[in-house]
Structure formats: C-alpha cells, structure tokens
Amino acid sequence: MEREDPKVQKERRLMLTLLGTSVGFATLSALLVAKDLVPKQSQSPDRLPPQVxxxxxxxxxxxxxEPISPDALPLGGPFLLAYPMDPxxxxVRSGDPKxxxxxxxxxPKHLAPEVARYADQGVVVYSAVCTHLGCIVSLWHPNLGVMQCPCHGGEYDPYRDQVVAGPPPRPLPLLPVKAEGSKLVVSGTFSGPVGVVG
Ligand code: FES
Structure with a gap:
C-alpha cells in the first residue's frame, strides 16, 4: 500500500484537531445558552427572594x-440582620444581597398604620438594601431610634417607614411577617421594589 505523504498526514492531524476544538466550543456555548434559558427558579433556591x-x-x-425568636428581639431596637430560610x-437565601x-x-402603639399592616406583635421587617446606591443598612442609632446607612448617611425611621436624613430617594420596603411560636414566618411579598430603582 502506498504510504501517505508526511505533509498530508500533518495537515490531516491539524484538521482533526481544529474540528475537535470547534465541536468543544460549540458544545460549551450550547450548554451556557441552555443554562441561561433555565428558569431562574430552578437554578438556585438560595438566590430567590423571600418566599411565603x-x-x-x-x-x-x-x-x-438559627431561627430568630420574636422574644429574643429587644423592644425598641436595635435590629437584627436576617435571611429567609426555606424550612x-x-x-438559607443568602445568595442574593437583596x-x-x-x-x-x-x-405596636407607636407604629404608623402603614407599617402596622406588615407587622405582627410589633415585629417589623425591612429590606436592608439602601434605596440610594444599594449599600446594606447596618447601623442603629439608639438615641434617635433610626436605621442608618454607613455609605452616605441615609437614615430611615422604622416606626413610620420614612427617610429622615441623607440622600435615599424612598423608604425601605417592608416585608410582611407573622410570629408563629418561636419563629418568624414570611407571609407575603415586599411592599415595593428592593434597592436602587432605575
Ligand atoms: S447607599 Fe445608602 S445613603 Fe448612599
């Protein structure tokens, strides 16, 4: 049998290598596209917003x-930072800062009616994402009784759900909860959009 020219052999090997690489990239691309097409709900439960x-x-x-017991919360603040958890x-839905x-x-006697609607036994839950530029509201001013954003001095009144200082353009959205025994259970969706809008 006639031997193939070494140059032709080399070209054939190169063609096969290129073909294999192209198929590999095409497969990877298809997988990535398919991943994007999967509904977000089936992707990652830890990135879902709070669920009822x-x-x-x-x-x-x-x-x-560990679950937050209503009794463990000091009356009048400060607040605790929390995540929702699928029981x-x-x-724990900690995959998305929102x-x-x-x-x-x-x-409860001092809550504005629009806040009381979302509260149970005086327990109030807000989104922690500042509506200015999205920092986490993480400070509590004990004398003023307000929640503060460390980034630009935004302050939120938890009794009236109002911005009382700084640049935030709107209040923090409320999340409705129910106190059930020693647990706090999400009972609805946020009162408005979370974080920065627009
Ligand atoms: S990000 Fe909170 S005040 Fe600017």
Missing part, C-alpha cells in the same frame, strides 16, 4: 443560621 412560608434566621454572629430544605433583612421589635 420562609422562616427568618440570623445572618451573622454565633447564632448565624423544608433548610436552604434578600438581606432588618428585623426589629417596636411598640
């Missing part, structure tokens, strides 16, 4: 991941 029936758990500290699977929550217990 979720329970609130500590987001920080040595009790991180069936134990998945699910970070502020939980505090206030005297």
């Amino acid at each position: 029936g979720d329970i609130l758990v500590h987001a920080t500290g040595h009790t991180q991941g 069936k699977t134990g998945v 699910s970070t929550l502020l939980v505090l217990r206030l005297d």
Whole structure:
C-alpha cells in the first residue's frame, strides 16, 4: 500500500484537531445558552427572594443560621440582620444581597398604620438594601431610634417607614411577617421594589 505523504498526514492531524476544538466550543456555548434559558427558579433556591412560608434566621454572629425568636428581639431596637430560610430544605437565601433583612421589635402603639399592616406583635421587617446606591443598612442609632446607612448617611425611621436624613430617594420596603411560636414566618411579598430603582 502506498504510504501517505508526511505533509498530508500533518495537515490531516491539524484538521482533526481544529474540528475537535470547534465541536468543544460549540458544545460549551450550547450548554451556557441552555443554562441561561433555565428558569431562574430552578437554578438556585438560595438566590430567590423571600418566599411565603420562609422562616427568618440570623445572618451573622454565633447564632448565624438559627431561627430568630420574636422574644429574643429587644423592644425598641436595635435590629437584627436576617435571611429567609426555606424550612423544608433548610436552604438559607443568602445568595442574593437583596434578600438581606432588618428585623426589629417596636411598640405596636407607636407604629404608623402603614407599617402596622406588615407587622405582627410589633415585629417589623425591612429590606436592608439602601434605596440610594444599594449599600446594606447596618447601623442603629439608639438615641434617635433610626436605621442608618454607613455609605452616605441615609437614615430611615422604622416606626413610620420614612427617610429622615441623607440622600435615599424612598423608604425601605417592608416585608410582611407573622410570629408563629418561636419563629418568624414570611407571609407575603415586599411592599415595593428592593434597592436602587432605575
Ligand atoms: S447607599 Fe445608602 S445613603 Fe448612599
């Protein structure tokens, strides 16, 4: 049998290599496109917003991941940072900062009606995402009784759901909750868009 010219052999090998690489990239691209087409709900439960029936758990500290009991919240603040958790699977929805929550217990007699609608036994839950540029509202002023954003001095009144200082263009949205025994359970959706709008 006639031997193939070494030059032709080399070209054939090169063609096969290129073909294999192209198929590899095409497959990878198809997989990535397919991944984008998967509905977000089936992608990652830890990145979902709070769902009705979720329970609130500590987001920080040595009790991180444990349910927040209404009784453990000091009356009149400060707030605790929390995440929602799916009680069936134990998945904590901490994958998206927009699910970070502020939980505090206030005297129900002093709540504005529009806040009281979302509260239960004085427990009020707000989105922790500042409406100015999206920092996490993480400070509490004990004398003023306001929630503060560390980035540009935004201040929010938790009794009236109002901006009282700084540049935030709108209040923090409220999340409705119910106190059920020693747990806090999400009972609806946010009162408005979370974080920066537009
Ligand atoms: S990001 Fe909160 S005040 Fe600017």
